[in-house]
Amino acid sequence: MSSSDKKTLFQKIWDAHVVTSIPDGPDVLYIDRHLVHEVTSPQAFAGLEKRGIGVFRTQNTVATADHNVPTINQHLPISEPLSRFQVDKLTENCRKFGVNLYGLGHPFQGIVHVIGPELGITLPGMTMVCGDSHTSTHGAFGTIAFGIGTSEVEQVLATQCLMQNKPKTMRINIEGELANGVLSKDIILYIISKLTMGGATGYFVEYAGSAIRSLSMEARMTICNMSIEMGARGGLIAPDDITFEYIQGRRFAPQGEKFEEAVAYWRTLFTDEGAAFDVEYTFDAADIAPMITYGTNPGMGIKIDETVPSLADIKEESNKASFDKSLAYMGLHPGEQLLGKEINYVFIGSCTNSRIEDLRLVAQFVKGKHKAPNINALIVPGSKQVEQQAREEGIDQIFREAGFELREPGCSACLGMNEDKVPKGEYCISTSNRNFEGRQGPGARTLLASPLTAAATAIAGKITDVRELI
Numbered sequence: 001m002s003s004s005d006k007k008t009l010f011q012k013i014w015d016a017h018v019v020t021s022i023p024d025g026p027d028v029l030y031i032d033r034h035l036v037h038e039v040t041s042p043q044a045f046a047g048l049e050k051r052g053i054g055v056f057r058t059q060n061t062v063a064t065a066d067h068n069v070p071t072i073n074q075h076l077p078i079s080e081p082l083s084r085f086q087v088d089k090l091t092e093n094c095r096k097f098g099v100n101l102y103g104l105g106h107p108f109q110g111i112v113h114v115i116g117p118e119l120g121i122t123l124p125g126m127t128m129v130c131g132d133s134h135t136s137t138h139g140a141f142g143t144i145a146f147g148i149g150t151s152e153v154e155q156v157l158a159t160q161c162l163m164q165n166k167p168k169t170m171r172i173n174i175e176g177e178l179a180n181g182v183l184s185k186d187i188i189l190y191i192i193s194k195l196t197m198g199g200a201t202g203y204f205v206e207y208a209g210s211a212i213r214s215l216s217m218e219a220r221m222t223i224c225n226m227s228i229e230m231g232a233r234g235g236l237i238a239p240d241d242i243t244f245e246y247i248q249g250r251r252f253a254p255q256g257e258k259f260e261e262a263v264a265y266w267r268t269l270f271t272d273e274g275a276a277f278d279v280e281y282t283f284d285a286a287d288i289a290p291m292i293t294y295g296t297n298p299g300m301g302i303k304i305d306e307t308v309p310s311l312a313d314i315k316e317e318s319n320k321a322s323f324d325k326s327l328a329y330m331g332l333h334p335g336e337q338l339l340g341k342e343i344n345y346v347f348i349g350s351c352t353n354s355r356i357e358d359l360r361l362v363a364q365f366v367k368g369k370h371k372a373p374n375i376n377a378l379i380v381p382g383s384k385q386v387e388q389q390a391r392e393e394g395i396d397q398i399f400r401e402a403g404f405e406l407r408e409p410g411c412s413a414c415l416g417m418n419e420d421k422v423p424k425g426e427y428c429i430s431t432s433n434r435n436f437e438g439r440q441g442p443g444a445r446t447l448l449a450s451p452l453t454a455a456a457t458a459i460a461g462k463i464t465d466v467r468e469l470i
């Protein structure tokens with residue numbers, strides 16, 4: 001193989017999906033799977049209706065209701081009018097256009113980025129899109145998965161294709177062993193704190209290295225999920241035995257001989273030795289600690305035992321400009337220690353950390369303990385299946401005894417499009433992926449962290465270094 005024949009994983013998947021290349025323009029890509037939710041689909045369906053056309057490949061399109069759904073009493077009509085309208089509109093559109101919907105009440109309903117993988121809809125080597133920035137989650141399977149805008153949603157519904165300029169490629173290697181109490185959420189918060197919020201803009205990232213290889217699929221999804229938070233178009237990880245084992249037997253995954261055939265192909269999905277990336281970074285896993293954010297973008301993160309930096313420590317120009325405003329919003333000041341700070345809200349959920357593995361980890365930690373009296377804790381599973389599994393495993397019971405409530409699935413307080421909001425001025429340790437101003441409710445102050453850090457904080461009633469407790 002000459003050096004020019006050597007391909008990155010990204011290049012291999014991309015090349016396999018180019019329908020046609022527009023000279024000096026974008027490529028037209030075939031899209032294997034299209035996920036749809038209630039927020040970004042109404043205008044797209046309306047556009048099809050206006051043009052008098054249908055959905056080209058309904059069998060490749062799956063919809064669910066997640067952003068606007070309440071997390072209690074899902075069997076009752078939605079009381080909040082806008083949310084009810086959005087969810088009803090999705091139901092109506094899916095019925096009209098013949099799209100498969102896992103709506104409220106369906107045993108497969110859940111956050112779009114949780115249900116795709118758990119149902120075996122997400123498979124290695126695919127192209128996947130959704131009108132949602134965290135579609136990058138699915139890259140954990142060795143998939144080119146990325147978020148698109150509503151007009152592109154219409155394009156894909158109509159043609160199963162999408163025009164795309166090829167992004168540049170970046171590889172991030174994490175080598176070595178993670179310390180006890182450090183989770184994949186800490187890895188990605190660490191990476192984003194190093195690269196900053198705009199550091200991967202224009203790139204598609206491949207995560208590699210021994211620390212990444214050792215992670216479960218759930219943990220890999222957490223990392224790929226947040227690729228977008230450093231501006232990347234998406235992130236992916238080469239599939240391996242851990243991936244194949246996760247997929248085997250899942251509802252819509254190939255079965256029997258078909259599965260073996262698929263695995264034989266999936267094993268070709270890796271970056272060739274010596275293939276070139278536009279940029280490459282390597283970090284030492286041993287340098288990663290439990291992380292927490294102090295500001296209003298996910299790149300404003302520190303190791304939990306560090307202090308809030310000062311303007312002089314900030315390197316990125318765009319962050320400098322908003323630094324003071326960000327700290328004022330958060331009610332924090334440079335040099336302040338976050339450890340030991342009393343906070344009243346904990347949110348465990350979102351497409352970053354609401355999978356069964358996250359819930360198990362939290363349950364294992366809180367078992368036999370009780371949350372502090374000042375803490376309001378919300379645990380929201382990513383899907384009906386996760387909720388069901390948690391109940392079967394007695395995890396709901398453990399949570400109840402520890403003073404937490406296991407809700408019904410949805411995006412919930414990740415972005416507060418339903419009634420799950422954090423009150424103005426209150427701090428919330430959140431396992432979600434965004435800490436923008438007002439993200440969890442007007443005036444709410446979000447501190448992003450791992451599920452273990454969230455759990456430890458809930459028990460102590462103040463920001464806690466989980467390494468001291470395990």
Ligand SMILES: CC(C)[C@H](C(=O)O)[C@@H](O)C(=O)O
Nearest residue numbers: 039040067131132133134415
């Ligand atoms: C509502 C949706 C378009 C949005 C996104 O694209 O990511 C949401 O999921 C988010 O996390 O902010």
Ligand code: SF4
Nearest residue numbers: 134350351411414415
């Ligand atoms: S859980 Fe949060 S980040 Fe994920 S899709 Fe829903 S709103 Fe977006």
